[in-house]
Amino acid sequence: MTVTVTLAIEDVLSEAIAKKVVSATNPDLIIDQVIGNQGFGYLKNKIRALNHAAHNGVVTIMVADLDDAECPARLREEWLKGEMHPNLVFRVAVREIEAWLLADHEGLADFLSIPRGRIPQVVDEIPNPKQLIVNLARRSRKSWLKKALVPSNGSSSSVGAEYNNCLLSFIRDDWSLHRARARSESLNRAFFALQRFRPS
């Protein structure tokens, strides 16, 4: 039986990844609505309302970045301050959603046109995955990719102007969930949680 699901995410990259993970993992879950796209503050703000809605049968999958928090369990506690209803699936990318991109070594190395060995084996231990992607792009053999992903000199932004669009096309065309979950503990856990997930 199919279940209508709300997806709550921080930004367009987590949206694209989450959609791919959900459809590959549990075809019964139909994403009908996407909320958020305004960073972690929005999700933190709305988690109590979404948990309340979960009690009333509204199923939500939320994907957030761990960022500087100690561990996913602590983040959950800090945000919700109470019991999480099983209809609210809260998954945390350690430390940022970009780690899940880095976890697909083959895919990302080919896309960025860099040697595969440059990406660390255990991606959940990378302190700043977003910065790492930008730094890897600096070494890219494709100059257009460098321009798209790396901020121009003097820019206060940490990423290039086409960062999102560029990585979205990677997620859409090249990123493989199954290659990636072998190297990311947090993604692998998300995979199993969604596979087991049966809303009440």
Place this chain on the structure above:
Amino acid sequence: MIITKLVLKNWRNFRSASISLRDRAFIIGVNASGKSNLLDVFRFLRDVAKGAGGGLEKAVSDRGGMTKLRSLSARKDPEISIEISVAEGADMPEKWRYLLGFKSEGKGKQRVFVTQEAVWRDGKRLFARPDEFDEDDDARRTQTYLQQVNTNKDFRELVEFFQGITYLHLVPQLLKYPEQLGSSRIEDDPFGQGFLERVARTPKKFREARLRKIESALRICVPQLKELRFQQDEITGYPHLHALYEHWRPNAGWQREDQFSDGTLRLLGLMWVLLDGDGLLLLEEPELSLNDAIVANIPSLIARMQREAKYRRQVILTTHSEVLLRQPGVGIGEVVRLVTNSEGTRVEEPTERDKKMVASGLTVADVLLSKVRPQGGQQMDLWK
């Protein structure tokens, strides 16, 4: 009085639609989903009801004729029909109902023919067309009873209600550069210059009082503004608004409307129409050019205006603004969400799930705007 229900057939991109409305209605939908076309129904009825200078034929030809008006997804049925219910308030019984159907003559001069027209008062039908007179005389079918003083005597209240509809979509450039743009003026529609004429037509006493109110409200948004003044050009007779801005040289800071910022002009227009008139008010994307902090005030400004109005005044607006819809007090029943597919535009009612989410503490913007994002929220790419 307010419009509580609207039923459309073959109107622009609505092949078939039924819409319930309350004191405030926020129309949302992706680009080109028909938000403005929906507002245009009410403007159309106003134009038909205008009588002199209006009427069915003019209202249709002003919109480019039947081919532009009739839904592209309409199949064999050549008729456009509009049915509208009016009541004293949102949950009150229907007081008036008006039905108008029309189509192209289908031969010769391709005149616009009334195929059906009827008015109900308190559920009782006052008349129904076509009647025996229409059978005798074809030419009668080119006019509605709504537009003729000798046929609309029994439902004049409804006629005046339609005539009192106001539409605002102020385009600052039209107001600032009317000569350069050489645009022909559209009567009654304050897109631009018409707005200043609207101000000019207002009796001096009311105009001054309103400008004082607007001035003090505007000062919060435009802190340098000191004074707002209306003046008619002595030579050309053109109406103008002047604003005094704080300046180190006294009296050097007077500016005319063509020097106002786009945001100031749009805000001025919005405030003016909120204070002006007591009929249905149609606003096209009132958030344009405005700072989010000001947009956040729009719903409560509207509510305040409705509270102060002598008669119950309805506001229907189109919007893309998240800030506007997330304001407390915006209810899920006030939002009209338009959804498009190959069969044209549908009006989507909120689902049980949407209502539960709002009841759980999410805002209408959280729940409904996420559904009017372009499919998949995909990024745009021009170079693939």
